[in-house]
Amino acid sequence: MRYGEATVTVVDPRSYMTYQPFLPEAAAGSISPRHVVVPLRRVLPKEAEVLTGRVTSIDQDRKVATIAPLVGDAYELPFDYLVIALGAVSRTFPIPGLAEQGIGMKGIEEAIGLRNHVLEQLDKADSTTDEEIRRRALTFVFVGGGFAGAETVGEVEDMVRDAAKYYRSISREDMRFILVDAADRILPEVGPKLGKYGKEHLESRGVEVYLNTSMESCVDGHVVLKNGLEVDSDTIVWTAGVKPNPALARFGLPLGPRGHVDCEPTLQVKGMDYVWAAGDNAQVPDLAARKAGVENAWCPPNAQHALRQAKVLGDNVISGMRGFPQKEYSHANKGAVAGLGLHKGVAMIVLGKKTKIKLKGRLAWYMHRGYHGLAMPTWNRKIRVFADWTLGMFLKREVVSLGAIESPREEFYEAAKPAPAPAAAAQPQKTEERAKAS
Template sequence: MSTTERPRILVVGGGYVGLYAARRILKKMRYGEATVTVVDPRSYMTYQPFLPEAAAGSISPRHVVVPLRRVLPKAEVLTGRVTTIDQDRKVATVAPLVGEAYELPFDYLVVALGAVSRTFPIPGLAEQGIGMKGIEEAIGLRNHVLEQLDKADSTTDEEVRRKALTFVFVGGGFAGAETIGEVEDLARDAAKYYTNVKREDMRFVLVDVADKILPEVGPKLGAWGKEHLEGRGIEIYLQTSMESCVDGHVKLNNGLEVDSETIVWTAGVKPNPALARFGLPLGPRGHVDTNEKLQVQGTDYIWAAGDNAQVPDVIGRKAGNPNAWCPPNAQHALRQAKVLGDNVISGMRGFPQGEYSHANKGAVAGLGVHKGVAMIVMGKMKFKIKGRLAWYMHRGYHGLAMPTWNRKIRIFADWTLAMFLKREVVSLGAMETPREEFYEAAKPSPPPAAASAAPETAKAS
C-alpha cells in the first residue's frame, strides 16, 4: 500500500460497478490529481451473466473473469475486505488476506460491494446447497454434475444412482432458469458417452415461490420459457418452496419429496451484509440509500451504485410513480458506474453533478445452446423474441458488454470453436482437494503388523 499526499478515492468492491467506476475515474482524472484505491477480497471481477455458460462448459471459466490489476494498472488494488468505515475520521479498516487489519484514510468513497445470495434458514441448505454468484461455484457445479454421472454409471446401487441423477434447482429468475437450461444441455450431451446413463434416467426439478418464471422478460415469454423447459423433461413447480434438504432429502411444501445430491440455490440476492457496519443510511431491504446523482443521502463525498444501492428511477418517477427504483441488473450497473465515475470527478473539482437516468432497453436470457428469450424495448414498442434468434441476441449483447477487448475476443473465440468442436465433458472434481493424492503418497507409512508385534512376542518368551 502506497502513502501519498494526494486525495484518495477509495472504491470498496471490484465487481461490475467498482471496476467500471474506477476505470472511468482514471480516464477522466488529471495526472497526479488523486490516488484511486480498489479493495476487494478477489483480485478479479466476475461477469455473472456468463456463469451458467461457464458451468455448462460453453465458455472457459478464466474468460469470464477480468483481472483487476491488469485492467486498472494506474490504480492501487488491495486484496482484502473493508470491515468498517469511520465517517468522522474518513478512515476505512482493511482486513487483508493475511496479516493484521490496518486503517486506510480516504477523501472520497465509492461503495460497490454488490450483492450476495439471499438464503433462508432452511435445514440442510448451508450443507447441501450450491450457489451461483461466483466463478468458483460455476466450476464446482460443472465438476459436481459430471461427477454424479460418473457415480451413476459405475454403481450397482439403484438408490445411489437415483439420488445422483436427480438435480434440484431453487429459483426461477434469470439465474435459475438459465442455469438449469445450460446444465440440462450439458448432462444431455455428456450422457452420450456413458454406457449406463441416459437422459431419461435423469430428473431435473425447478422450484419457485412465484407464479411464473423469468419475470424479467414479461409473462408471455416467461410462459413460453416454462413450456420450453417442460418440453425438455424438466419438472417445474411454481408457488412452491423448499422446506428442508437435510442429507439431500428435499421436502417441498407441496408434499413432493426427492433425494438429490445436487441442490442449486438461485432464489434471489440481497445487498452485501457488510453494509450494516459502514454506518450509511440504508433502505428497507438493506440497500444504501442514494439520490439521483448516486450520492449517498446526507453526504457529499460518498457514492454508491449497482446491486448494493437503491437508486431512484428518474424516468419512472416522472411518469407518476414516486416509488420507482432502478432494478439491480447489469444493464443499470454498467451505466450507473459511468455516471458515478463522472460525478466523483465533478464532486472532487466542485462542479455540478449529473443525474442518473436510463430507460429500460429490455432483457435477454439463454436457456441452453440455440434456445433463449428476449424482450427488446424501442421507445413505446416492445418486441418479444424466442428461440434461436433470441439466443443470438443474448450472446451478442452480453458478449459486447463483457469488459475489455481481451475478454470479448476470448469469449467469441470460445463460441466459434464450439461450432466445430464437441463440448468437453471432463470432470475435474479433484480440484476441490488438489493435495489429497500427494498427501497420501507423502505421509509416513504405518509399521508392518509383524514388526510392531515382535517386541511383545519377545517379552512373552
C-alpha cells in the same frame, strides 16, 4: 483526472471482477471459466492501486477504512472520497439443510464447482448398481426461476444431455430435473408471455417446473417442497434472488428497508457529499420509471443499470472534487435477454414507450450472446469469449469432471503420510514379552 491529481484505491477480497451473466455458460462448459473474469491489476495498471482484502469497518467521522488483508494484521486506510460497490450476495432463508447442501451461483468458483459436481454425479450413477444411489445422483433440483435459475437449469440440462452419450448405462430419461419458484411464473424480467414460453420450453425438455412452490427442507439431500413433493438429491442449486452485501451494516451509512445504501438520483449517499454508491448494493431512484408514472420505482439490481451508473458515478466524483454540479442518473429500460441452453433463448427489446419486440428461440439466443459478448469488459475477454463460442460450433463439448481440483493436495498428502509399522517389526517385542513371562 489529471495525472497525479488523485490516488484511486480498489479494495476487493478477489483480485478479479466476475461477469456474472456468463456464469451459467461457464457452468455448462460453453465458456472457459478464466474468460468470465477480468484481472483487476491487468486492466488498472496505472489508473488504480489494487488491495486484496476486505473492508471490515469504516469510521465516517475520521474518514478511515479498516482493511483486513489476506495475511497479516488489519490496518487503517484514510480516504477523502468513498465509493461503495460491494454488489450483492445470495438471498437465503433459514431452511433446514440449505447451508450444508445448497450450491450458489454468484461466483465463478461456484460455477466451476457446479459443473464438476454434476459430471461427478454421472460418474457415480454409472459406477453403481444400487438403484437408490443412482436415482439420487441423477436428480437435480434448482430453486429460483429468475434469470440465474432458468439459465442455469437450461445450460446444465444441455450439458448432461451431451455427456450422457458417453455413458453406456445412463440416458437422459434416467435423469430428473426440477425447477422450483415461489412466484407464479419464471423469467419475470421478460414479461408473462415470454415467461410462459420459457416454462413450456423447459418442460418440453423434461424439466419439471413447480410454481407457487417453495422448498421447506433439504436435510441430508432429502428435498421437501411446499406442494408435498419429496425427492432425494445430491444436487440442490440455489438461485432464489440476491440481497445487498450484509457488510454494509458496519459502514455507518444510511440504509433502505432492504439493506441497500440509500442514494440520491446523483448516486450520492443521502446526507454525505463525499460518498457515492452504485450497482446491486445501492437504492437508486428510477427517474425514467417515475416519469412514466410508476411511483416509488427503484433501479433493479442488474448489469444494465450497474454499467451505466458506473459512468455517471465516475463523472460525479470528479465533479464533487472540483465543486461542479452533480448529474442525475436516469436510464429507461432497454429490455432483457436470457439464454436457455444452446440455440434457445428469450428476448424483449424496448424501442419506445409502447413498442416492445419479443423474440424467442434461436434468434433470441443470438441476441443474448451478442449483447453480453459486447458488454463483457476489455477486448481481451471479448475476443476470448467469442473464440470459445466459435470453437464450440465445430468441436464437441468437453464433459470432463475435474472435481479433484477442489482438494488438489489430497493425493500428495496420502503419498507423503508416514507408512504404518509393518507387522513383522512388532514380532520381536512379543517374543521378549513371552520370555519375561516364562
